[in-house]
Amino acid sequence: MSDLSLFRRDPFGFGFGFESGLPRLLRDLARADESGVARGAAAFVPSFDVKETAEGFVLTADLPGVKPEDVEVSVNGNLLTVSGKRQVEERKEGESFHQIERSYGSFRRLFTLPDNVSPDVEAQLRDGVLTLTVPKRPESKPRQITVKTA
Numbered sequence: 001m002s003d004l005s006l007f008r009r010d011p012f013g014f015g016f017g018f019e020s021g022l023p024r025l026l027r028d029l030a031r032a033d034e035s036g037v038a039r040g041a042a043a044f045v046p047s048f049d050v051k052e053t054a055e056g057f058v059l060t061a062d063l064p065g066v067k068p069e070d071v072e073v074s075v076n077g078n079l080l081t082v083s084g085k086r087q088v089e090e091r092k093e094g095e096s097f098h099q100i101e102r103s104y105g106s107f108r109r110l111f112t113l114p115d116n117v118s119p120d121v122e123a124q125l126r127d128g129v130l131t132l133t134v135p136k137r138p139e140s141k142p143r144q145i146t147v148k149t150a
Helices: 018-031
Strands: 005-009 048-052 056-062 071-076 079-086 105-112 122-126 129-135
Touching: 048 105, 056 079, 071 122, 079 129
Parallel strands: 005 105
Antiparallel strands: 048 056, 056 129, 071 079, 079 105, 122 129
């Protein structure tokens, strides 16, 4: 993959807030010329929401214009990798863009999963929204213990 954007962060620890937008800001500044105008469209790096439920974790990302066959999800140990690409719109003869603000290209995101999850991740891309469901292992789910009398 060319123009690969790689971010590795632990969504179950610290590192959100200002820090999550800093790499994108620095990348955009590096792509700007002396006048401050960006030389090209910024790389496509989808943002993810990570939610914990009693059953597991749910990761959600907006991937408008991305086809299911252009997304790959894999788990290796406790590392969840999401990669893919959003294709540039084809230009027809006689057309020219005056402004390009949408991002295109390949992306790759890595998430460190906690030890209490199962590798049986489910992935669904529907209406431009990618939803990854990462179940917790049965032994790690909270359960009520009944106290018996002797």
